Amino acid sequence: MAQLNELSSRILNVSPSATLAVDAKAKAMKASGIDVIGFGAGEPDFPTPPEIVDVAATAVRDDRNYRYTPTAGLPELRQAIADKTLRDSGYAVDASQVVVTNGGKQAVYETFQILLNDGDEVIIPTPYWTSYPEAVKLAGGVPVPVFAGAERDFEPSIEALEAARSERTKAIIVTSPNNPTGAVWSEQTITELAHWAIEHGIWVISDEIYEHLNYDDAHTTFIGAAVPEVRDQLIVLNGVAKTYAMPGWRVGWMVAPQNIAAAATKLQSHMTSNVNNIAQRAALAAVSGPLTTVHSMREAFDRRRQTIVRMLNEVEGVHCPTPTGAFYAFPDVTGLLNRPIGPNGSIFTTTAELAAALLEEGHVAAVPGEAFGAPGYLRFSYALADEALEEGMRRFQAWAK
Numbered sequence: 001m002a003q004l005n006e007l008s009s010r011i012l013n014v015s016p017s018a019t020l021a022v023d024a025k026a027k028a029m030k031a032s033g034i035d036v037i038g039f040g041a042g043e044p045d046f047p048t049p050p051e052i053v054d055v056a057a058t059a060v061r062d063d064r065n066y067r068y069t070p071t072a073g074l075p076e077l078r079q080a081i082a083d084k085t086l087r088d089s090g091y092a093v094d095a096s097q098v099v100v101t102n103g104g105k106q107a108v109y110e111t112f113q114i115l116l117n118d119g120d121e122v123i124i125p126t127p128y129w130t131s132y133p134e135a136v137k138l139a140g141g142v143p144v145p146v147f148a149g150a151e152r153d154f155e156p157s158i159e160a161l162e163a164a165r166s167e168r169t170k171a172i173i174v175t176s177p178n179n180p181t182g183a184v185w186s187e188q189t190i191t192e193l194a195h196w197a198i199e200h201g202i203w204v205i206s207d208e209i210y211e212h213l214n215y216d217d218a219h220t221t222f223i224g225a226a227v228p229e230v231r232d233q234l235i236v237l238n239g240v241a242k243t244y245a246m247p248g249w250r251v252g253w254m255v256a257p258q259n260i261a262a263a264a265t266k267l268q269s270h271m272t273s274n275v276n277n278i279a280q281r282a283a284l285a286a287v288s289g290p291l292t293t294v295h296s297m298r299e300a301f302d303r304r305r306q307t308i309v310r311m312l313n314e315v316e317g318v319h320c321p322t323p324t325g326a327f328y329a330f331p332d333v334t335g336l337l338n339r340p341i342g343p344n345g346s347i348f349t350t351t352a353e354l355a356a357a358l359l360e361e362g363h364v365a366a367v368p369g370e371a372f373g374a375p376g377y378l379r380f381s382y383a384l385a386d387e388a389l390e391e392g393m394r395r396f397q398a399w400a401k
Helices: 019-033 052-059 077-088 105-113 129-139 158-165 187-200 228-233 258-271 275-286 292-313 352-361 388-399
Strands: 100-101 121-126 142-147 171-177 204-208 234-237 251-254 378-381
Touching: 019 352, 052 275, 077 100, 077 251, 077 275, 100 105, 100 258, 105 129, 105 171, 105 204, 105 234, 105 251, 105 258, 121 129, 121 158, 129 142, 158 187, 171 187, 187 204, 187 228, 204 228, 204 251, 228 234, 251 258, 292 388, 352 378, 352 388
Parallel strands: 121 142, 121 171, 171 204, 204 234
Antiparallel strands: 100 251, 234 251
């Protein structure tokens, strides 16, 4: 007989979000009066632009927003996202291909619920965003990590992808600009990957939520524009959180072939129905508006990027490649392991142990590489104020000595 306290094997097989766990621990320490500098969550420190907030304030008083609206999203928002895709990504899609979700994370979850049967495999270039493998497992799938390190600019080779491919391979994930590494994949890598996926009938899931955050001479290559033939097996995931400083508004979307969009709508009709209407009105203002504020934020991120890379590389035993996208630094910290470090001269054998001690003793929150399939690294988000960033780096330098 089943026991009342038995949970499903599905949920027991899933790990909690490491990034949110680090962020929660840092916030709990702050609440207790400890001055913690948080590099954990990928959350822009800028306020949502006031013109977007004004639209939301007006929407609160509009009784059209007090009722259920179409599950797939407000028609005008779906059309605006289609228009934005043409403007920013360089190719046309129909509004019927757009499904608005409760944040980008729901779009990730729904994608795997729609595509995967038990035992289907998803190739995940590694280092990866921590929720990808868990979303695959929740759909009964099998994550297949393919690691590429800093020596390859964190870009997987087609040979490595081919070696990981099996008769059960159903999909591959593309994230560029990348979380956690900050890498922007080259046009060559994106193009070769698309043709490889077409040849073998593999779905391509392109997470483009950091699309506008690139630096130096790096440019985001949109796979649907670079290789039009892949669009019939392409699902693009995006949202307003990073580009428009709207993480708490919880509006994301997928752009997919119409049969996939219809399936996502059916699934969402049983999960959450429509996304919050006030947030959808705000998102409509965001994606329809100019990118002026986005460019200003990018300038600030660029300045912080240069600061954090310089200060990380000043720490003996740390090597930090220069990221060219998103707002993350991903240094190799293996030189800090297996030797006395910190105020107590402790010896740590893993970056998970190192990150925990850095938070407890140095009051600096970073996410260990284990969360991203990359032991030996730490992820630092530089989406925080310049003064806090520099103070946090000084603390890390002092703790590491």
